[in-house]
Amino acid sequence: MTYRNITLAHDGRTARVTLARPDKLNPLDWSTVKELKAAVAEIEAASGVDFVILTGEGRSFSAGGDLDGYIRLYADPPAFQAFLDDFYDMLTGIEKARAIWIAAVNGVCVAGGIELLLACDMAIAAESAKIGDGHLNFGQLPGAGGSQRLPRAIGLLRAKHLMLTGELLDARTSEAWGLVTRVVPDAALLDAAAEWVAGMAGKSAVGLAGAKRLANMTLDTPYEEGLREEIAFVHRYATTEPDATEGLIAFKEKRAPRFGTPRKD
Template sequence: MNFNNLLWEQDGKVAIVSFNRPQAMNALNLETLEELERVIWKVANDNSIGVLILTGSGGKAFVGGADIAELRALESSIEGVALCRRAQGIAAGLEEMGKPVIAAINGFALGGGLELALACDIRLAADTARVGLPEISLGIIPGNGGTQRLARLVGKGLAKYLIFTGSHLTAQEALELGIVEKVYPAGELLGKAKELAAKLAKCAPVALAMAKRAINIGLDTDLATACAMEAYLFGIAAGTEDAKEGTGAFLDKRQPQFIGR
């Protein structure tokens, strides 16, 4: 796939997409968002891809935030709402995709960059990374799900503190707060992300999709409803050929060969 602002690589069943506007700290402009939409559609619908990794090029930033010049050019509240809804749809596409999405945060992930990472399933960070939602310093607020996903991760009070103050967190601080799952030396980050992605790519695709859906939806409903939905999704997974292969391989003491159905 060819893009102006993204780099595409596929290694087996793992797709690696790098934000590639290093001269602008990989800031998200409209063209980049449009290209990311194409990536999401491609990954979601291509059976040769099992896992998506998002990272940044240039070594300094994952995504440094939104394109400030484009924000400055907004002429009305209506345009602001439209921009946010467009970006929110892209983040939802990552969150709802039936395949794991890993954010390899290799530098600054601020504003819209952290919001995209929050929509991913697993966040790995370089020890040099810095994350935050500093929109308040621009006279605006996070608009791509940041107020909602951050609060769900760290709790209402801490989310308010971080958003009201626009604080930047180190990778270690983000790890301690549960914003990222693992921190690695910068030179090891992408290799560790690829290692994890390769492991996930060997799993049964339907089971991964059902597990992701159960967790994402279940946290937003009551426990009884969530458990009933879990049972339904378990039933879907249990009825697949992969379930028969997985249980058979366990009993036969061999590695399973999943086919995605």
């Protein structure tokens, strides 16, 4: 696919997706959502891509939707439904992807921007970042999972505070509230995200994807059922994936694991 509103670059096991309409603060209009949806599929289909760094060009991660586009979509209910479905597919695609998605939040991250952040597995922010919901500031409601993911991420009271007040949090408060887990100087943002990737790169890619899947089960699985699912999943992993045995042997032999090698038996 030819991308116009985003860029997609590959560097070994890492892909970088950049929202690339800085003049409009990287809006999540329908064409951009479709491009992101296609990028998610392309990355999942790519061999050996285990990490994705998602960021925005310029002074914004994403300021949310395209207002003129929404006005047109509101006048065409079937089209608006199709847009919401594409947005859902794109965000759940990130959430369920095998690859680990890292949101590197620069500048403004609001409305659809925070919904995009919340679908990612990890998040790091530049000191200049401003993060919030903001929908109700202009009479809107979150329609891309924000009302469901935000309370799960930071708790119900804090989520309702952001949704009802429209307040934008600075980077340090966002970190304290659990929207991001690290704040770095603006110029160090992408390097810091790359450091996270480097720290995970020595781990089993199959194990990383499995850990992501197990953690995400808590979003929609009752506690007891989740415990049983964990047992079943770990049993399959330990008895069928060579990386599980290789990790134990490497620890015993006091050497670095060589993950990704076929099982000899």
